Amino acid sequence: VPLNRFITSVLEECSPLSLISLAGGCPNPDTFPFLSTLMKRALQYSASPGIPELLTCIKRLQKRFHNPPNPQTDVCVTTGSQEGICKVFEMLVSPGDNVLLSAPTYGSTLNMLQPLGCNLINVSSDEHGMVPEALREVLSRWSPSEVHKPNSSAPKVLYTIPNGDNPTGVSMTEQRKREVYELARLYDMLIIEDDPYYFLQFDKPWAPSFLSMDVDGRVIRTDSFSKILSSGLRLGFITGPKPLLDRVLLHVEVSTIHTSSFTQLMVSQLLHSWGEQGFLQHIEGLIAFYRKQRDAMLGSADKWLKDVAEWHSPSAGMFLWIKLKGIRDTQQLIREKALEKEVLLVPGGEFMINSSEPCSFVRASFSVSSPEQMDEAFRRLSLLVKEAQC
Numbered sequence: 001v002p003l004n005r006f007i008t009s010v011l012e013e014c015s016p017l018s019l020i021s022l023a024g025g026c027p028n029p030d031t032f033p034f035l036s037t038l039m040k041r042a043l044q045y046s047a048s049p050g051i052p053e054l055l056t057c058i059k060r061l062q063k064r065f066h067n068p069p070n071p072q073t074d075v076c077v078t079t080g081s082q083e084g085i086c087k088v089f090e091m092l093v094s095p096g097d098n099v100l101l102s103a104p105t106y107g108s109t110l111n112m113l114q115p116l117g118c119n120l121i122n123v124s125s126d127e128h129g130m131v132p133e134a135l136r137e138v139l140s141r142w143s144p145s146e147v148h149k150p151n152s153s154a155p156k157v158l159y160t161i162p163n164g165d166n167p168t169g170v171s172m173t174e175q176r177k178r179e180v181y182e183l184a185r186l187y188d189m190l191i192i193e194d195d196p197y198y199f200l201q202f203d204k205p206w207a208p209s210f211l212s213m214d215v216d217g218r219v220i221r222t223d224s225f226s227k228i229l230s231s232g233l234r235l236g237f238i239t240g241p242k243p244l245l246d247r248v249l250l251h252v253e254v255s256t257i258h259t260s261s262f263t264q265l266m267v268s269q270l271l272h273s274w275g276e277q278g279f280l281q282h283i284e285g286l287i288a289f290y291r292k293q294r295d296a297m298l299g300s301a302d303k304w305l306k307d308v309a310e311w312h313s314p315s316a317g318m319f320l321w322i323k324l325k326g327i328r329d330t331q332q333l334i335r336e337k338a339l340e341k342e343v344l345l346v347p348g349g350e351f352m353i354n355s356s357e358p359c360s361f362v363r364a365s366f367s368v369s370s371p372e373q374m375d376e377a378f379r380r381l382s383l384l385v386k387e388a389q390c
């Protein structure tokens with residue numbers, strides 16, 4: 001056995017605590033500047049709202065992109081944006097409360113709201129997102145003057161995914177956002193702006209966010225590093241009025257205590273080393289990548305699905321929402337037949353308030369498949385639909 005291997009195996013496998021090794025040639029890890037200055041903090045508990053360096057970066061980002069007009073705006077780091085959304089709902093709604101959203105919507109949001117016992121009210125949407133007239137119509141069940149009465153059942157919360165909606169891929173126009181915000185003011189509702197695809201908007205100029213319009217402090221915005229840095233980091237942040245964020249923080253303090261210090265330090269190091277220019281360059285690279293993927297998927301959809309399906313081109317995010325003609329419910333088609341043809345999509349029912357209601361849509365993601373794979377997948381899907389139509 002070579003000496004090196006012998007020494008390593010002794011040290012790794014069977015060294016008693018009393019063994020003094022003068023053999024190894026490793027540098028002393030206490031001398032690593034990274035380890036001493038960063039790792040000790042990375043492996044230690046930290047403050048619940050987030051480590052200061054990361055909070056500084058996040059506040060800069062929010063100022064640069066949203067410039068929130070409400071002076072009481074604060075931020076808090078979360079373990080992915082999903083933790084933020086979940087905790088916001090848990091702190092805000094009570095059983096029986098009416099919550100407004102546009103279905104289809106993100107399945108996990110539906111799943112987190114269900115055990116909270118709220119009543120979900122659907123507000124119609126189209127290719128530009130939530131329709132303000134539909135919202136006005138829903139709200140006309142209540143009188144704005146009655147919303148503060150103790151037993152009022154008027155909705156307190158409206159949830160929206162304003163860019164590259166999951167699953168529909170649609171983005172809300174500025175005009176619509178302004179109208180929705182005005183209705184929220186009239187009925188004194190909070191808006192939960194779940195915006196993980198904000199930085200994946202393909203066309204400029206970007207419509208202003210709800211946060212950027214929020215003069216009253218009624219918007220709670222959740223952001224995510226999942227789509228722009230890495231999803232396994234589990235890092236996101238909430239931005240909103242301080243009194244509401246303080247309530248969410250109470251929840252964080254007693255549940256997760258804080259988001260991993262290790263992850264937070266890693267990301268704040270990266271963001272500091274990039275600086276604003278580096279961050280913007282990275283985002284431009286992502287946009288170019290996802291736009292190309294989107295275009296490849298649209299090209300294949302045009303080639304294979306024209307006769308059997310309908311869709312709108314998404315201007316953000318990573319999803320194409322496809323209506324299959326002549327298919328009443330895609331659950332059965334996908335669960336039973338798609339695997340035979342070796343193509344997998346998400347049946348639209350997964351995103352509905354009532355998942356057993358028939359739905360003729362499927363969600364296709366253009367994030368990870370190659371253009372060739374997307375093309376072949378749509379060829380197989382077109383065969384599947386044609387067979388099912390017969």
Ligand code: PMP
Nearest residue numbers: 080081082106161166224226236
């Ligand atoms: N909201 C929406 C609309 C999403 O699509 C996702 C991710 N699929 C999330 C929230 C959760 O993202 P995160 O990884 O930041 O928890």
